Amino acid sequence: MIVRRRALAAAVVMVCTLTTAAACGDKGAATKDEPTADPSGSASSSVSTDPSTSPTAEFPVADPDHAVDPPGPLEESLEIADILVYSTKPLSDDMVERIKALDGVEAAEQFSMASIPIQNRVVTLAAVEPATFRRFTTSGKEEEIWSRVAGGEIATTEKLGKRISDTKAFVRLGADKDAPTAHIGAYAEQPQGLNLVVNDKWGESLDMVEGNAMVIATGIKSPQSVRRPIKQIIGDEDVSIQMLDAVARYGLDPNARLTAVPTGDSVGSAVGVYNYRVVGGRVIPDASWVTANVRTEEVPLLGRVTCHKVMLTQLRAALTEVVERGLADKVYQTAGCYYPRFIAGTHSLSNHAFGMAIDINSAENGRGTVGQMDRTVVSIFKKWGFGWGGDWNYTDPMHFELNQVLEVR
Structure with missing residues (x-):
C-alpha cells in the first residue's frame, strides 16, 4: 500500500511550464525567449533576469510585485492530498494543531482559498506557500513550476487554463471590471477541488481570507477514518470537509456542505458567502442566502x-x-x-x-x-x-x- 501511494505521488501528471508551451500545443503562450504581455494584452519587455528580482538566472520572476522567496529543491517526500478543509474565516491555530496531531494525519498544509467567477465559471483559487504546499501535488519535484508560482504566476491545468485565459495566457482574477490579471506560468495538476494556485502574496492583494483552508494527507490510513475526529474538532463551525477521493470520482463530495467564498471588492462583496449542497446533480443554495x-x-x-x-x-x-x-x-x-x-x-x-x-x-x-x-x-x-x-x-x-x-x- 505504501509503495502504491508513493509511486502515484511521484508520478508527474500533465506538467508543462509555459516556457516550453509550444511542445504542449499552446502557441499563444509567452516563452523565455519571447516578450511577456502586460495585463492589457500588449507586449512588454522580456521577463527580468536581474538577480535582485530573480529566484535564479534559470527561472526569472515574471511579476516582481507579487513575488515571494524561491522554493528551491523539494527536500520532503511527496504526499497525496486526501482531505480538503475550508471555512469562511481563518482556521484557528488551536484547530489546525489539533487536526495535525490526530492519529492518521501524516501531513497537513494550511493556505488561503477563495472562489472567483471567471468568464461565467466559478473557480477555486488557492494562495499558498510554494515551498511547502508543493509536496501535496504530483508536480512537487518540478522546481521550475514552483519557482514560477513563487515569481507571481499561476499554476493550473491545461484544459482550464486555455478556457479562461486570453491569447497571451493572462487570466483576470475575478468578475470585477478592475480585477487584477495574472499570467499562467505552468500547467500542472493540483489537489482535487483546487483550480488555480498562486503564491500567498497574491492572496494578500486579493484580500482573501487568510489561512481558511488546509489539505490533509492520511498516508496508509483511510481518509474516512479521520473525517469524524476532524468534525469533532471543528464542532459546529461553518467549515466544509471534503473527501478528495470522492471529488476525484464524482467531481464533488456528495456528503459535504459546500461553500463558495467569492473575493472581489464589488461583485464578490455583493454575493457574500454562498453555501450550497448538491442533491441529484442539482445545486441547492441555503434558503437564507436566496431570501436575502x-x-x-x-x-x-x-x-x-x-x-x-x-x-x-x-x-x-x-x-x-x-x-x-x-x-x-x-x-x-x-x-x-x-x-x-x-x-x-x-x-x-x-x-x-x-x-x-x-x-x-x-x-x-x-x-x-x-x-x-x-x-x-x-x-x-x-x-x-x-x-x-x-x-x-x-x-x-x-x-x-x-x-x-x-x-x-
Missing part, C-alpha cells in the same frame, strides 16, 4: 426576471436605455438569470448560480460564435456595469454578467 439576495421583478423588454437584487437595478437601467435609443427590437428574449447550476459537463458553479448573469437572444448567439448581438446594445450594457461574453477568448455572445456595482439614480 434573490428577487423577481419586472424589467423592460424581458418582463419578469429573477436575479440577484444588486443586478436588477443595473439591468433595468440598461434595458431602459436600450428602449430610449430606439433599439427595443434588438432585445427580445432571455434564457434566464438566476439559475443555481454547474457549468455543463463540470462541477464548477456558473455565475448564474448567484443571479449575477443573464443570457439574451440565445438562439443566434451560441457559444464559440461571433453571434448577432447588436453592438450598440453591448455598449449600453457595458456602460451600466456589465461584462460581455462576446469579448472572451472562447466567446459566449448571449451572456452578460455584472462586473461593476454602480449607484443608479
Whole structure:
C-alpha cells in the first residue's frame, strides 16, 4: 500500500511550464525567449533576469510585485492530498494543531482559498506557500513550476487554463471590471477541488481570507477514518470537509456542505458567502442566502426576471436605455438569470448560480460564435456595469454578467 501511494505521488501528471508551451500545443503562450504581455494584452519587455528580482538566472520572476522567496529543491517526500478543509474565516491555530496531531494525519498544509467567477465559471483559487504546499501535488519535484508560482504566476491545468485565459495566457482574477490579471506560468495538476494556485502574496492583494483552508494527507490510513475526529474538532463551525477521493470520482463530495467564498471588492462583496449542497446533480443554495439576495421583478423588454437584487437595478437601467435609443427590437428574449447550476459537463458553479448573469437572444448567439448581438446594445450594457461574453477568448455572445456595482439614480 505504501509503495502504491508513493509511486502515484511521484508520478508527474500533465506538467508543462509555459516556457516550453509550444511542445504542449499552446502557441499563444509567452516563452523565455519571447516578450511577456502586460495585463492589457500588449507586449512588454522580456521577463527580468536581474538577480535582485530573480529566484535564479534559470527561472526569472515574471511579476516582481507579487513575488515571494524561491522554493528551491523539494527536500520532503511527496504526499497525496486526501482531505480538503475550508471555512469562511481563518482556521484557528488551536484547530489546525489539533487536526495535525490526530492519529492518521501524516501531513497537513494550511493556505488561503477563495472562489472567483471567471468568464461565467466559478473557480477555486488557492494562495499558498510554494515551498511547502508543493509536496501535496504530483508536480512537487518540478522546481521550475514552483519557482514560477513563487515569481507571481499561476499554476493550473491545461484544459482550464486555455478556457479562461486570453491569447497571451493572462487570466483576470475575478468578475470585477478592475480585477487584477495574472499570467499562467505552468500547467500542472493540483489537489482535487483546487483550480488555480498562486503564491500567498497574491492572496494578500486579493484580500482573501487568510489561512481558511488546509489539505490533509492520511498516508496508509483511510481518509474516512479521520473525517469524524476532524468534525469533532471543528464542532459546529461553518467549515466544509471534503473527501478528495470522492471529488476525484464524482467531481464533488456528495456528503459535504459546500461553500463558495467569492473575493472581489464589488461583485464578490455583493454575493457574500454562498453555501450550497448538491442533491441529484442539482445545486441547492441555503434558503437564507436566496431570501436575502434573490428577487423577481419586472424589467423592460424581458418582463419578469429573477436575479440577484444588486443586478436588477443595473439591468433595468440598461434595458431602459436600450428602449430610449430606439433599439427595443434588438432585445427580445432571455434564457434566464438566476439559475443555481454547474457549468455543463463540470462541477464548477456558473455565475448564474448567484443571479449575477443573464443570457439574451440565445438562439443566434451560441457559444464559440461571433453571434448577432447588436453592438450598440453591448455598449449600453457595458456602460451600466456589465461584462460581455462576446469579448472572451472562447466567446459566449448571449451572456452578460455584472462586473461593476454602480449607484443608479
